[in-house]
Amino acid sequence: MADVLSNYPVGEAFDEMIDVEGSVRPSYRAVYSALSRSTSHDLRVIAESLANNYTQAGVTFDVGGVERPFPLDLVPRVIASPEWEIIEGGVAQRVRALEAFLSDIYSGARVISDGVIPGQLVTSSTHFHRAVWGIQAGNGVRIHVAGVDLIRNPAGDVRVLEDNVRVPSGVSYVMTNRNAMITAMPEAFANQRIRPVAGYPTRLLTALRKAAPPGVEEPTVVVLTPGVYNSAYFEHTLLARTMGVELVEGRDLECRRGKVFMRTTAGLQRVDVIYRRVDDEFLDPVHFRSDSMLGVPGLVNAVRTGGVTLANAIGNGVADDKLIYTYVPDLIKYYLREEPIIPNVDTWRLEDDQAREEVLDRVQELVIKPVDGSGGKGIVIGPRATKAELDELRRRVKEDPRGWIAQPVVQLSTVPTLIEDHLQPRHVDLRPFAVNNGEDVWVLPGGLTRVALPEGELVVNSSQGGGSKDTWVLSPPPHRSPSSHRSATDHSDDTDDQAKASEMPPLHRPAETEVPLTVAKVPVTVMPKMVEAQRQQQDQQQQANPRSPEC
Numbered sequence: 001m002a003d004v005l006s007n008y009p010v011g012e013a014f015d016e017m018i019d020v021e022g023s024v025r026p027s028y029r030a031v032y033s034a035l036s037r038s039t040s041h042d043l044r045v046i047a048e049s050l051a052n053n054y055t056q057a058g059v060t061f062d063v064g065g066v067e068r069p070f071p072l073d074l075v076p077r078v079i080a081s082p083e084w085e086i087i088e089g090g091v092a093q094r095v096r097a098l099e100a101f102l103s104d105i106y107s108g109a110r111v112i113s114d115g116v117i118p119g120q121l122v123t124s125s126t127h128f129h130r131a132v133w134g135i136q137a138g139n140g141v142r143i144h145v146a147g148v149d150l151i152r153n154p155a156g157d158v159r160v161l162e163d164n165v166r167v168p169s170g171v172s173y174v175m176t177n178r179n180a181m182i183t184a185m186p187e188a189f190a191n192q193r194i195r196p197v198a199g200y201p202t203r204l205l206t207a208l209r210k211a212a213p214p215g216v217e218e219p220t221v222v223v224l225t226p227g228v229y230n231s232a233y234f235e236h237t238l239l240a241r242t243m244g245v246e247l248v249e250g251r252d253l254e255c256r257r258g259k260v261f262m263r264t265t266a267g268l269q270r271v272d273v274i275y276r277r278v279d280d281e282f283l284d285p286v287h288f289r290s291d292s293m294l295g296v297p298g299l300v301n302a303v304r305t306g307g308v309t310l311a312n313a314i315g316n317g318v319a320d321d322k323l324i325y326t327y328v329p330d331l332i333k334y335y336l337r338e339e340p341i342i343p344n345v346d347t348w349r350l351e352d353d354q355a356r357e358e359v360l361d362r363v364q365e366l367v368i369k370p371v372d373g374s375g376g377k378g379i380v381i382g383p384r385a386t387k388a389e390l391d392e393l394r395r396r397v398k399e400d401p402r403g404w405i406a407q408p409v410v411q412l413s414t415v416p417t418l419i420e421d422h423l424q425p426r427h428v429d430l431r432p433f434a435v436n437n438g439e440d441v442w443v444l445p446g447g448l449t450r451v452a453l454p455e456g457e458l459v460v461n462s463s464q465g466g467g468s469k470d471t472w473v474l475s476p477p478p479h480r481s482p483s484s485h486r487s488a489t490d491h492s493d494d495t496d497d498q499a500k501a502s503e504m505p506p507l508h509r510p511a512e513t514e515v516p517l518t519v520a521k522v523p524v525t526v527m528p529k530m531v532e533a534q535r536q537q538q539d540q541q542q543q544a545n546p547r548s549p550e551c
Contacts, residue, residue, distance in 0.1 A: 005035070005416065005423050013411040014156045015425055016077060027080040027474060034188040035075070040421040046184050047074055047418055058234055059176050071467025072177055074184060075416045077428060077449040081476040084445065087150065087158060087432060090342030092441040093332060095146045095434045098165055098319045100335035102142045106133050106315060116334045117327045121351075124402060125324065126372045127166065127317025129280060131287045135304050137313060139211050139438040144275075144311035145204065146434045147171075147448075150342070152413035159345045159410075161429065162325055166317040167277055170448040171200060171433045172235035173468055175242075178446075181470040193475035195445035200433070201242035203444075204275075207437035208243075211309045212272045219272035221245045222262060224253070226278050226294045236277050250278070255298030258305035273309045280314050322371040322405050323349060348406040350397055359406040360397065363390055366406045368397070379459065383409060412458055415469060417451055427452045429460050430471065446471035 010018050017028045024032045035043075054069040079087070104111050105122055112119040122128055147168030149161040178197050182189055205221065212219035225236040227249050240247035252263050253271065261268040281288045283295040302308045318324060326347045329340045348355040348366075359366060363382050370378040380393050397404050414425035432447035449469040450460035460466045 008416065008423060009425060011411075011414075011425065012154055013425070013427065014152050014154050014413040016152075016413055016415045016428070017075075018416075027078045030188050030191040031076060031078060031185075033191070034185055035423070043074055043418050044421060050074070050180055050184060053180070054176075057176075059173070070173055070176075071453065072173075072180060073417045073426075073451055073467055073469050074181075075418065075423065076181060076185075076188075076470040076472045077415050077430070078472045078474065079446075081474050083158075084473045086341060087430075088443045088445075090158075090160075090340070091146075091148045091432050091434050091443045093336065093338065093341050094148055094160065094163065094328065095143055095165075095436055095441045097328065097332040097335050098146070098163060099141065099143050099436065101331050102165075102313070102316060102319055103136065103140070104335075105318065107136065111331070111334060114334070116330055117324075121323060121327075121402075122318060125318045125321045127280065127315065127321065129288075129315040131300055132303070132314045135313075137211065138213055138306060138309060141207075141211055141311075141436050141438045142313035142316055143319075143436055144207050144211060145171075146436070147431045148434070150430045150432065151345070151410060154411050156413075158342055160325075160328075160342050161345055162322060163320055163328065164431070165319050166312060167279065168431075168433065169232045169235055169277075170431055171444070172238040174433070174444065174446060174448050174471070175200060175238070177468060177470040195473045195475050197444055197446050200435075200444050201239060203435045203437075203442055204239070205243040205245070207435050208273045208275055208309075208311055210437050210439075211311055213306050213309060216272045220262075220270060221273045221275065222248045222253075222271050224248055224250065224274050224276040224278055226282070230277070232277065239275075245275075250293065250295045253296045253299075255296055255302050257307075258302050259307035260296065260299065260302050271308060273311060275311045280317060283310075283314065317372075320372075322347075322369055322373075323351070323402070326405065345407050345410060350401040350404045350406060355406075356397065356401055360394055363394060363406075365409070367409055368393055368404055368406050371403055371405060381409065381458065409458070412452075412460070415449075415451065417453070417469075419453070419455075424455070426455075427458055427460065428469065445473040 008018065010020060010022065017025060017032070019025055050072055051069050054072065059070050101111060105128075109119070109122075111117055112122065143165045145168055147164040147170065149164065150158055151161050152158050174197050208221045209219050221243070222245055223236055223240040223243075225233060225247055227233070230236070237247055246262065248262060253274075254261055254263065254268075256268075260271045260274065262271050276283065278294050282292040284297060284299040285292045285295055286297050287300045288295070299308075299310075300314065303310055303314070325344065326349055329344060332338055332340045348359050350356045350359060359368070364385070366382045368380045368382065373379065380389060382390065385393070412427035412429060415428050416423040417426035419426070428449050428451045430447050430449050433444045435442050435444070449471045450466050451469055452458060452460045452466050457466075
């Protein structure tokens, strides 16, 4: 161990593996034991093998039009069962509150009339769409899939950094990371019970089928992708394949008399549920961008008449607004009559004159974020910014205070990460994914742990040079009953990955799923397009990149 963890520094940030006294935390003992029998050469060989296999298997992401293997670090993030129960309950609580909020603001808007949140704040959000006001989901679900970004502060407390209920991405890397890690560290899996992630496609498909319009007994589900040039295209293909449904583009669909049909070699086939991975502005050129080549004309009207269900619903992005985020604790109390299980990060609302004055005086100490930004774009970390950058930021905040929030600089927790030949602390966050079927909010045990690979970097996004880690949630001891946060349905796919470690599945093999491949089996015929149209479509695919894994 002197090789790979020699002189491992424990600094100001909370380290997930090593405590302040230099002892290994209980949840990491099996991982530590496996690392202790490895040399730096062993780890480097495994890391290179993982990168090569990811490239060959197409596990990539797009940065500036260049496909790169998604960086996966060997050392996992490990979460003990008691802590996971708190995270699981907090994420599910947040999804239920935001579900109630979205249903409310697109109908009666009681939350505004009761004075919980200002009406101007909601209607001024970029992603509030009046075109879908009054549309209510058939089974009462607008947020079918959610991703909630969490961090741990230096005191060891978990906080919510932001919500993603529009088109959250990254779950495909959770599944592929797990398959890769079972191969790379089978001994660590064999020595402890790790909750699996392979059941996600089954859960998602079940939720989508339950969202079908009334009266449809055998719904046809499709995944709508912007196309091959979108940075999250790998995820679109993986989810369609593991759910056993068709992957379609907007040109493969058409609306007729309030219903949606898919063009196939056998003729038109009715589509009942669309799991869309296209941003709102590109979905329907009749109601949104008239130049969109990625959507389906008439789609909003089909949704309004109940002819098709969109998952997630149009207009959810208002709940992703970082200024709305500051009101979520109030929304939890208002709709659920509960105290928030996981608090927010302290945040200044710059629309408030007093808060704005304080922030502008201390801008060099704080993190300033655009309220509708993603992918780490537009964030200004005060201590690292130049005087010119801070002066420009002050000007922009004064011009549009609604467009910004401020937060303290939080030293995210660290996990040992292989940097060249040694393990060094690198900052991480966590995005758990939740699936809402209308009856229960299920949280995938684990999530996407993103790691900032440059030393001292706090922005974990892949577009900023970040990578990922497998996230291991340890099962509770066999004699212990599950937490009340978990429903009885949670046990159906909760077989540990311990048994899979001995099988060591190849990295290119997709995640196991018991989903029968019976939905929309007829192959889709893609009609040829003009060269100029293809170029325009490619440009739009790169623009329509909502909540990609590097966000």
